[in-house]
Amino acid sequence: MTGQAASGQQAVIPAAEAAAGIGFARPLAVTEPGPIPGLLVVDLPVHGDNRGWFKENWQREKMLAAGLPDFGPVQNNVSFNASAGTTRGIHAEPWDKFVSVATGRIFGAWVDLREGPTFGTVFTAELDPSRAVFVPRGVGNAFQTLEDGTAYSYLVNDHWSADAQAQYTFLNLADETAAIDWPIPLERAELSDKDRAHPRLDAVVPMPPCKTLVLGANGQLGRALRAAYDGGGNGSGNSSVVFATRAELDLADPAAVAAFDWSGYGTVINAAAHTAVDAAETGQGRRDAWAANVTGVAALARACLEHRLVLVHVSSDYVFDGGPDAGAGDGAGFGAGRAETEPVAPLGVYGQTKAAADAIVSVLPKHYILRTSWVVGEGANFVATMASLAGRGISPSVVDDQVGRLTFTRDLAEGIRHLLDTGAPYGTYNLTNAGEPMSWARIAAEVYAATGHDPAAVTGVSTAEYFAGKQAAPRPANSVLDLSKIRSTGFEPEDQLVRLREYLQR
Missing domain, CATH: 3.40.50.720 (NAD(P)-binding Rossmann-like Domain)
Structure with a gap:
């Protein structure tokens, strides 16, 4: 995983890693890919047999020992997406998130929308049930489903409310500066009208620090x-x-x-x-x-x-x-x-x-x-x-x-x-x-x-x-x-x- 801490630059996990299916052999590991400070990639052990597979999606003791921050999740959300090509985001929220895939596969994109020198930096990766990402407050989160029937899960450390949503920072999925290379072109993807209307990067007001x-x-x-x-x-x-x-x-x-x-x-x-x-x-x-x-x-x-x-x-x-x-x-x-x-x-x-x-x-x-x-x-x-x-x-x-x-x-x-x-x-x-x-x-x-x-x-x-x-x-x-x-x-x-x-x- 490589990347540059500059606007519009991307760091990508090669699709070949995910193409072979769920990474059953991966041990639990937490790594920081580099371009976005505080954004962490988490490899999750998945155990499978003739019946299917099992994983510990969130295991506080083990994950803290591996290097994940003790961010204190209080709410668990699941987004089910019926068709491949469903694309959601880019939303930066005033809390931390732990995002993972329950079933299916996604192309994820994260853009730093916080005040500071890494504003506009992009990180992308493919996620299946064996890989998750910790997303710090103020980093925009987006994903595109690569398989039908994909369920996207995220733990957050604050409760959603209308007042909290008013503090979101948004970026258009098609922003030319971020230049995210969506696997399924956005003109053929399933987007909401709200996501289509989000501002370009030059019009985004960065999320201030706490x-x-x-x-x-x-x-x-x-x-x-x-x-x-x-x-x-x-x-x-x-x-x-x-x-x-x-x-x-x-x-x-x-x-x-x-x-x-x-x-x-x-x-x-x-x-x-x-x-x-x-x-x-x-x-x-x-x-x-x-x-x-x-x-x-x-x-x-x-x-x-x-x-x-x-x-x-x-x-x-x-x-x-x-x-x-x-x-x-x-x-x-x-x-x-x-x-x-x-x-x-x-x-x-x-x-x-x-x-x-x-x-x-x-x-x-x-x-x-x-x-x-x-x-x-x-x-x-x-x-x-x-x-x-x-x-x-x-x-x-x-x-x-x-x-x-x-x-x-x-x-x-x-x-x-x-x-x-x-x-x-x-x-x-x-x-x-x-x-x-x-x-x-x-x-x-x-x-x-x-x-x-x-x-x-x-x-x-x-x-x-x-x-x-x-x-x-x-x-x-x-x-x-x-x-x-x-x-x-x-x-x-x-x-x-x-x-x-x-x-x-x-």
Whole structure:
């Protein structure tokens, strides 16, 4: 099977392969013929004897092991065609399809009608019961029957509806650019009037990619994600990314999550959370934290599971207890930090809600959990507070027995986009800025120095001394996170002091 990724070029499986009849000797195999990304040819074992033949048309476990994606079919359709020469298509639908032949034989043609460099690329093949094709969303599907009494079957991973049909993209079967070499000329074939009226390629509007939804669009991370995707605009610079504020979709309202129209989305980035750590220790704060961070995330995970969406969820160093060796030497002796596989042991309510959400999200087939720490972005944060105190000549007392690394939202947003754009393996990743771990007091001193003030104005105190007599949540003493896994994907976080100075210059 050969082909070229260019408009009008075809890749063809020779008819001689099918001419000898059903391929009884073929083992199960999944191959990508090349010209259309994501389109896969599946050889199916067919077992025959004097009574006829049998095949496993869909066997999830074996097919996933052979390389077919777990596309989650929910509907099975069969098209029966009485006469050879019946020709149907070219229809690109907003879902994935697994197409096969139940009986008879067809000439199949697939045209990439998605936005991108392979728009207009053609792949053709003859199918009998021993060969199937996986057709990704947005690739046009068409076939012509080569035998009377042919039954064409296809599994799809979304339910048909009139609204869904309105999202179809069509191409004329006789398009001169695609130049499909139909075995039976179209003037002698059986076509519907609708198929005859479909547009030529130069009039086709390509099917856009699935959109990404960013929740918590007005938060520190949400604003950084705007910058990462469209330069900080309101989504207009990148039509494939939609930014939703809490007013537009409140995770604390499971009914709103269930009622949201998820069609057309492929990814959700959850940048929304209840992050008032100390308030979470109060009666009302505890309820608010669980509603947003757990109940809402559970509703979101359920929606992502039902609609086969990728969920990116932001977690926290607060899922750990800090360990018995934390807090000594202002960062010395911490090694690489806490790995993604370390068991969680949250100390307070906020950490408990984040750990519970991690457990929920982790059961999704397609998820990224980003554990981060000490987040700094646009808005109220520790660095901005220290810079303000320095400018007013105040000498603060700052905790010196909690150690970690800052995470600037720019790097967090760029790391999220990197994982999605590169198709990194799903799972949990630590993501903070790089560099030597420091205490809060050391970071405060760095802020004072970078803004032209005396770092000696910062006095280090213990956590116990700082919070004496105050309502406060317990904090992990060691928040250093191991960055080896995120680095293995090709993403290198910037040093925290480099970002700190850039931030203060702005």
